Amino acid sequence: MPASSKETGRCCVHAATLRGVEAMPVTVEVSVSAGYPGFAIVGMGDVSVQESRERVKGALRACGFRMPEHKIVVNLAPGSLKKTGTGFDLPIAAGILVASSQVDPRVLEGRLFVGELSLQGDVRCVAGMLAYALCAKRQGLGLVCPASMDVAVANGVECGVIESIGDLRFESLPPLCLEAAPLDAKAADFCDIAGHDVAKRALQIAAAGSHGVLMMGPPGSGKTMLASRLPSILPPLAEDESLEAAVVHSVAGLDIAPILAGVRPFRSPHHSASLAGLVGGGSPPRPGEISLAHHGVLFLDELPEFSPSVLQGIRQPLELGRVSITRADGTVDFPARFQLVAAANPCPCGYFGDPKEPCRCTVPQIRKYQGRIGGPVLDRIDLHIDVARESSSAVLATGQGSSSAALREGVMRARAFAAWRAARSGGFATAGAESRKPEADLAGRAVSPCGRGTHRRAPKELVEACCLADDDLRFLENAADKSLMSGRALMRVLSIARTIADMEESERVCRSHLYEAIGFRVRGCEI
Structure with a gap:
């Protein structure tokens, strides 16, 4: 409970x-006492x-308050x-x-304060207003801040506008x-x-089972046009997914209106992106592109042009769905459940394997270029x-x-069927049961596209x-x-086959599903 004393001139602010x-909650303890005038934080x-010392001094004087001539x-x-x-x-x-x-000390009771001051005394929003609102909600406090749409979506938080x-x-x-403006x-x-x-069939399978895609040509x-249209066949964000993705964008200072409208994030960083820009980092650590694509799509165009060390940085997040940034003062975790879509040319000139345009690259050049991506x-x-x-x-028949x-209708049916299988088996549905769920009961029931696809499950459950x-x-x-598949690649093939079977509403993975799944792992211009 904030308190004030005229004798000691002390108080606490949430x-x-x-x-x-x-x-994270912080208590701001303020002491105004006799002594040599000064202002220390x-x-x-x-x-x-x-730097807030100078902003606070200017703001108080501009609004008619006096700056105490005390310590x-x-x-x-x-x-x-x-x-x-600057939110302090x-x-x-x-x-x-x-x-x-x-001012009356009762103004501090049960409230969490956040905002940046101008020298004229105006209060401005800061990055991460949604995160601050959720922090106030966890502590059972009201929030005092400028008007912000980020705060408006945090249900259950009493907000006072300043x-x-x-x-x-x-x-x-x-x-x-x-009120949120219509999108x-x-x-x-x-x-x-x-x-x-x-390619459209492959992207439909990818959307149905949360699979990563590499397009080469x-x-x-x-390739870019195909990738940019993948979000149009994904289901809208669920309420919990929307909140998780909105918090990341709010912390990054980006507009959260499309996410609140259910649109999945689509991030397309340039190939010159640094490791910190793609994975996250900085001081203090900030979310990177893979976190901004949380519950959405991360599109890496010109994949071999990315720095190999940067590409290797996404290996762990692809498996775990999160990224940990370690600094001297501790470790920070960022969510990173994204669907990876990548595009690449097969060689430096781009025409290796093209039936019409001859390739002008040498074999060592092609191997070096394709080797930049890395096998892992x-x-x-x-x-x-x-x-x-x-x-x-x-092309003219657009x-x-x-x-x-x-395409989206097929995606939704596959997700609904997969959800029914999982619900019936209490986890990863197994085939072989004689009963079938009526089609009407499957409508609208979908598995989350990012983070809970079949390839995220344990191998035993998948088999x-x-x-x-x-x-x-x-x-x-x-x-x-014969194809020298690794254990991971074999499980990926099996997960693709399971998704294809779901699209056909088949409880058992058949030979035709395996044929198609294997075809998506063996390419003509293989890297």
Whole structure:
């Protein structure tokens, strides 16, 4: 409970600091006492926190308050936690005003303060407002901050809107009343792409089972267009997924309106991205592109052009669905359950394997170029497909291809069937039962596209879910031995086959499903 004393000039204010994508509670202790005039902030604050002294002084004077001509000490507790950001401006200013008896101490009761001050006394939003709102909710506190759509989506948080530091003269603050603006953006549709039926089929399988995709083909064959339309066949974000993804974007200072509307994130970083930019890092650590693609799609165009060390950084997040950034003051975890889609040219000139345009690269150049991706990363990508250039007549027939609506219907049915199997078996559904769930009961029931796909499951569960016949099992073993598949690649093939079977609403994985799944691991221009 915040307290104030005229004799000692002390008070406490609830605040918070960002650590990763979570706001950690901080107590701002303010002491105004007799002594040589000064203003000190202690408690592991970074440069932006130390600079708040000048912003607070200017803001108080601009709003008609007096800056106490006494010794002011601000302690940010706990001292072992590093504090970052300009969000401490408002709680520090509020603490000084209460400790110097310029505002009623009741204004601090049961409230968490966050906001940056201008020299005119205006209060501004800071990055991560949604995380701060969730922190206040966990502590059972109200939130005092500027009007922000990020805060409006945090249900169960009483928010008092403050526009200027002068509003602290009043104990009651106006409530937050914001409504999300309608999203008018029109999603790109697969019907814009003529032909490419095999690639569309592969992307539909990928959307149904949360599989990674590598598309390889010559320049201008349509790889980027295909990848950019993958979100149009994914189901909208569930409520919990939307909140998780919105927190990451809020911490990064990005617009969360599309995510709140159910649109899955689609991130396409340039190939010059650094390891910190792609995976996360910095001081303080901030989420990278793989975390901004949480519950969405990460598209890496021109995959061999990325630095090999940067590409190797996504290996662990692909398996675990999170990334841990370790620094001297501790480890920060960022969520990173994303669907990887990559595109690459087969060689430096781009025409290796093209039937019309001759390749001008030497064999060593081709091997060096393809080797930049690295086997461990390739092994973690489920579907490998070749995207050939279409004829001129096919390109001009735009608007006549398979639509996203038709492809999405197949995705939703496959997810619904997979959800039914899992619910019936209490986990990963096994085949062989004689009963069938009515089609009407399957509608709308879908498995999450990021993080709970079949390839994330234990190998034993996956094998049991496929329920292969003995001759099909021997066929798969022989195919794996001939293709020199690793154990991981074999499980990826099996997971793709399970997804294909779900798309056909088949409880058992059959030989035809295995044929198609293996075909997506053996490519003409293999790296």
